[in-house]
Amino acid sequence: MSVDIEVYIALSAILFILGAMGVLVRRNAILVFMSVELMLNAANLALVAFSRLWGGAEGHLFVFFVMTVAAAEVAVGLALIVAIFRSKQSIDIDELHQMEG
Amino acid sequence: MFQVPTIADLNLGLTLPALSLALGACILLLLDLFVPRERKEITAWLAMAGIAVSFVLNLAGFNESGTAFLGTFAADQFTGFLNIVILITAFLGVLLSLDYLKRAKIERGEYYVLLLLSAAGMMFMSSANDLIVVFIALELLSIPLYIMATFRAPDLKSEESGMKYFILGAFAGAFFVYGAALVYGATGTTNLPEIFAAVNGIVAAGGSQMFLLLMGTGLILVGLGFKVAVVPFHMWTPDVYEGAPTPVTAFMSVGAKAGGFAGLLRIMVVALPVFVLKDGQTAAAWQQTFWLVAAATLILGNIVAIAQTNVKRMLAYSSIAHAGYIMMAVAAAGTAGVANEATRAALLYLMAYMFTNLGAFGIALAIEKDDGSDTGVDNFIGLAKSKPALAAMMAVFMLSLTGIPLTGGFIGKWFVFKSALDAGLVPLAIIGVLTSVISAFYYVRIIVNMYLKDGEGDPAAGATRYVNWAIYVAFAGTLLMGIFPWIATNLSDTVVLAVEMFVR
């Protein structure tokens, strides 16, 4: 049983757009952050699907790197969120307006 | 089918400059443990030593070219030139930070490690020959910057700056990955020269692969466009630049741009010159888009900068504007036959911008108070009386950013405009020169404040020894590049990025 490549790509595109919408619409820093993860994983799905299409290893390789880097980003991102929460008692990104101009 | 590569296959010799810096950062992290808390300047000196080692290795290998890590890493003069820019940026970044961190009471050894790691990421970017490496380098250069931007925590501005940079940086990174995935889907490879080889067939065939390719190119432009801050992906810049500690702003305003444009040039010129026929000339399909982005960046950056009252914010918008000039060269690189000339122009512009901008930030940093206040344009009033030498150098930096001759900025503009005209982008060149007149408004205002207005003048307490050194280096670089431009052009003249372009 095999599913056409188009289906995978369509799904990944939908996930990517959902993620992008999430980043733009959500105000909670954690949720924004999760949306970014969704986008990255949509890309991972596309990479794996293409990798199967071409029969090469590069797509898989790329996915591993994306996952690793995403983990590093998570570490830094959560630390930032914690730091902000400690000083502001809020992680609403709309409240980030110390600077205007 | 898969052969285990030997160490010799990796060609490590070519990667030494970048690799030594990354390794140096790791070693520094360990050594820092043994540096007592009150003597953290030792860590800084060690970091500078690491940068110096990398610099020497880079110069030694400047004329060698080839690929390493099984074709994913390219070392050539393009790399060599950009590495010079990046390493000087890092070096001056450390010099600017030394006393600043002490003054702000945020001195920690990890800062210098992060700075080295970020610089290593920029250097990997300049030699990335594979989309995967571009992505890793992009993240390696960005993630330390997120932390460095927040280094003043719990200062709210600094935290906010880091947070904004982080969210938009991660967002942009996701765009880049998805774009890379689509390009991979279209071509079946992530290696840049191989992508170029595959593109030929795709353009001829058209169809869904062409669609994937164009979508992928667009998404990559979005991803890297965020990094280099071109319109419409620039909105994070002013807040991040204003909130981050000033030496970090100085470092990232130049370094992240150098890295971002390195990736952009490599990908667009080496891998994706998807040629179409335009007005009897063969030009890349993306040229039109880049043209528009460059024009919008020039206009918006320069006009909004006029309204700024904070120097860091003003320099943020000015950095957007300068990204526009470099973008102009990138757009020019889309015309067949002009690609190498335009690449050189972009590199020269980056170098001039590096010296000038670091110097300008250095002086802004000298005026800044310990708590991060007093970065207004008005704080420059009377500086010519209290600190004549600093004021004179600031005036030269401002004139260089405006593009007045005998400064590096003019040389950069000269070559960028020349490449744009050569590529037939006359309207873009006209927009470029007109917006540089607009830019004179806000640059000259600083000079007016320093020289023409009467005031006490800031004592510039931040102009400590190391900061002064950094400013002198930047000043010397700005003038030398303006008066003896061959020093820089001799290096850039050997840059040949798009050798394939002439084959086609």
Added chain:
Amino acid sequence: MPEVSSALSLSTVVLFIPIVGFLAILVFLREEQHTEQIKWTALGTSLVAFVVSLLLWIGYDASVPGLQMVQRNDWLPSAGISFYVGVDGLSLLLIILTTFIMPLAILSSFRVHVLEERGRQKLYYGFMLLLEFAMLGVFMAQDLFLFYVFWEITLVPMYFLIGIWGAEQRMYAAVKFFLYTMAGSILMLLAILYVGIQAGTFSLPDIVAGIQSGAIAFPMDGVLSSTQSFLFLGFFIAFAIKVPLWPFHSWLPDAHVQAPTAGSVILAGVLLKLGTYGIVRFCLPLFPEASVAWAPYVAVLAIIGIIYGAWVSYAQKDVKKLVAYSSVSHLGFVVLGIFALNAQGIQGGILQMVNHGISTGGLFLLVGMLYERRHTKAMDAFGGIWKAMPLFGGLSLIVVLSSMGLPGLNGFVGEFVILLGSFGSSVLGPLFTLFATLGVILAAVYMLYMFQKVFMGELDKEENKNLPQLHWQELAVLIPIIIAIFWIGLQPRPFFDTMDASVNQVVEQVHPYVVQAENTAMLTVDEFVQTAAVR
């Protein structure tokens, strides 16, 4: 082609003398302890430059049209850019004018109270010498890149001179000056780049030779929409703003009125000539066809400028403003002469550049001396000054008469030759001459009006009765000007001889297109009247 050598030439020496003084002041002298030394170093440097530039004139062979005392060194060989300087008949007189005016401007600053008040004398004299360097560079540069470098550099010291030591609204005037002229010259940058890309080199003699031989051609297939026209305009607008030609003149009154005396003297004396010189040096030989096609339109602007400048001068109540507007009128004559596109017109134009530099420079010096004594420039505040300061009055009368073009003085020679040139021109014609003559008459009106208001009449104001007589330094500034006025007025021959061959060369370069234009009857007098009416 001129003989090109990379050895040090006399022109380079003249060019770099001011920089030597500039560096000496910058490095060795300190503001507080060495104020007197700074002054005399600056004066000494500029005098040395003057003397050496006279050697330039003596060594110049007027019978040869091309460049002389040429030096060419590679600057950026890969980009076709070289350090290329030399002098010929077009530039020599203007170089002498520059080195002649500079010592006077510097000497006249010695006793200026604004310098005592605001201090920063080191900066002031440093900028003066830097300005001299840049202006000499503009006149000597034979490479488009080099020319543009010097052209832009002139902005910076002048901006500071106006901005730091100017009158009340100095900041506004300085910024306006900077932005206005930069806006003009930036389009020239693009035109230069385009020409350089097409020609493969930025060396002006090489490009002109290429155009003469047909190796380089800028298409001219319509007055408005051809490449050559755009390039011509790119250069011309930059020059027109500098001149300033009507309607680009609005920066001039502000800059002049706000600038310190020496600044005004240099501005009027030399800086404005960069524009007219640029037209002769670049627009005509590079774009001969476009120059011919645009000549009538430019000449119309020049005529408007002549009459407008004179008219507005008459309406001024401020002496300095009056002199400033008179510059618009006088330089209209120069532009008219140049675009007559014949030998007489251009020679008259160049001589008139020199004359205007001397006379108007002199007028600004006189106004400055009055201002130092009375701290006002309003005409109403004066009256009967002749009685209080007879020597000053007498010298002023000579300069005023020279400025309005009295026969026997320098102004007459230049204006007369220009009028002859425009009368005999095949692109312009008698009607232009007629309107220009009107300008001469108006000049007499406003100049004499000013002289009468300030110097004649009763000495009825108390403050004017005890004005101090001229100081020897002031006399030393004025005497050379008076000598030059009489010399050019009575013995103009050597000046014309100097530029004769070079001007003829330019005329020959343009001539083929003039003949063409005659055959196709570009613009008849009737049509001109209509265009003028529309404007």
